[in-house]
Amino acid sequence: MLDAFLQPENLIMLGIVLFLLCFSGFFSGSETALTAASRARMHAAEKDGDRRAGIVSKLLNMRERLLGGILLGNNMVNILASVLTTAVFTNIFGDGGVALAGATLVMTLLILIFAEVLPKTYAISQPDKMALKVARPINIIVKIFAPIVSIVQLIVNGTLRLFGIDTNASAWTAADEIKGAVDLHLEEGAVAKRARDQIYGVLEIGELDVEEVMIHRKNVTMIDVDLPADQIVKEVLATGHSRVPVYSEDQDNIIGILHVKDVLKSLSKSGGDLSALEARKIMRDAWFVPETTSVVKQLRAFQQKREHFALVVDEYGALMGVLTLEDILEEIVGDIQDEYDEDVEGVQRLKEGGAVIQGHIAVRDVNRAMDWKLPDEEAVTIAGLVIHESQTIPEIGQTFAYYGYRFEILEKLRNQIISLKVTKTFEPDQRSES
CATH class of the missing domain: 3.10.580.10 (CBS-domain)
Incomplete structure (x- = not known):
């Protein structure tokens, strides 16, 4: 068996397998590094004259082609490495289940450890640094595989459209990314709520x-x-x-x-x-x-x-x-007249949770004061939100549940809601209760 293993033909194929595993690790690490790289830092580096950062930004702007090229290259080398490994095991153990099982087990472990986990762990620890290193070779590979990737994309997009999925639609914007990062830092205690609200205000004022x-x-x-x-x-x-x-x-x-x-x-x-x-x-x-x-x-x-x-x-x-x-x-x-008061006038917090809110208070102000996420696209005021969702002029004592919040009408003057009690809940949306 050892003699069969040491035959030149088998040693050459094993050397090629190791070479292909290195390529597989390169593709896996590059994918992780490029997808995790910071657009903001790449943009800043590009302005400072780093051409590699410009290539990274260009690649990130064509994510489908980038991922298609990397996955195509990665699958090619993995499949070729598996075929060669199977050939080596066949030469050693002969045709049969032992050769196939051995090749599958060995390649699974090698690819998992050295071509997936190891390079991706390194890449995720310093994505920007690695992204700059792999930018040029990956850019060349993406260009080489571009015709094949384009055909693959057509097939994929066509298949997804059959299921009503629009691949061109993207509701996630740069502002959403900033908001997500700020919310994360708020939860970790690195950002104060007032600072979070100010950043939100700058991002949303244009809307x-x-x-x-x-x-x-x-x-x-x-x-x-x-x-x-x-x-x-x-x-x-x-x-x-x-x-x-x-x-x-x-x-x-x-x-x-x-x-x-x-x-x-x-x-x-x-x-x-x-x-x-x-x-x-x-x-x-x-x-x-x-x-x-x-x-x-x-x-x-x-x-x-x-x-x-x-x-x-x-x-x-x-x-x-x-x-x-x-x-x-x-x-x-925020409130200029009292910089230390987070509460909005007209929003009275309750000890048991929730708040009694004047109907004319803006939904945005309620969200800011209570750290809630009531929608403000269809109505400006909290009373307007209830009327819009209920499609009626509610009476005193009626309650409604929308978007995970419960609204109880406390005071009304003619057709105007003067005040209401709002509490956060997990009730399903419902029109009304008496």
């Missing part, structure tokens, strides 16, 4: 319209321009705001904005005589913006016009609410 950030008109203090001058002054000062909308006859007829600074200047000139105030003369022009304006666009407009206050109107020109520069900034940095 918002002003109607999602504005203060609704029912929460806006407005002043009738025809009121006595002394009463106008008292009401302006009582609001606690620096800018107050002024209307004539009807609250939809906003004719200007009173600025506290201008009111105080007028009082100073008149020697403190409240009755001498002429609101129509000192009020500033109102700035109206459509409710569909993006928050980012409005932020730039605030910067360009050096204004901090705008009135939001719908497509018919009806007043929807007001928007300030502070409202936009709070979407990023």
Whole structure:
């Protein structure tokens, strides 16, 4: 048996097998390194002049072709190595089950240990470093196998489409990757919740319209321009705001904005005589913006016009609410007025869990305050979410369960939900209970 093993033909084939196993390990390690490599670090290295990083980025942008080329090469060398090993065992033990079983056992162990686990363990420990090392040879291999891989991709994509699977659809974005990383660090304690919320705010602000950030008109203090001058002054000062909308006859007829600074200047000139105030003369022009304006666009407009206050109107020109520069900034940095208070005004936490929430509070603010994940695509406010999902105007005492949360209507005024109790639960979605 030893003499048969030492025959030149068998030694040559075993040498080729070892060579192929090295290639198999190279393919396996390259696959792990390239798929685990950080796009951000590759981009930074490319900007610093590392051409290999540019190749890695290019390969990552064509993942199907990359994986197809690597898997094709890996399977080719593994199959060839298995065939040669079987031939060696046949020469030694002769035709039969012993040769086949021995070749299968040996190749399984060799491929598992030296061509899979070992190279992938090394690659996962330092993916960026290894990705840079293998970038050039893998790029050449991918180009060589490109025609075959393209045919394979056509067959695979066609088969998946038969089952209704769209291979071109990808809902995972770079922003989602950042959010996932931040959430992971939050769980590990490396990132504070406030910092997480600020990062989320920066990532999501581009998706918002002003109607999602504005203060609704029912929460806006407005002043009738025809009121006595002394009463106008008292009401302006009582609001606690620096800018107050002024209307004539009807609250939809906003004719200007009173600025506290201008009111105080007028009082100073008149020697403190409240009755001498002429609101129509000192009020500033109102700035109206459509409710569909993006928050980012409005932020730039605030910067360009050096204004901090705008009135939001719908497509018919009806007043929807007001928007300030502070409202936009709070979407990023959180509550500016009380930097130590994580709770949103209108959200009362309960000791037993959950919260009593005012209906006009935005879903985004509830999620931020309670660290929940209520959807905000179809409704801006928490009351709007319940109405949208239930497709009805609920009554006091009714309860609903959606998205893993339970909503109980506590207070209602006509068709408006004033307050509701929301608790996290595992109940299935249901329309209503009495």
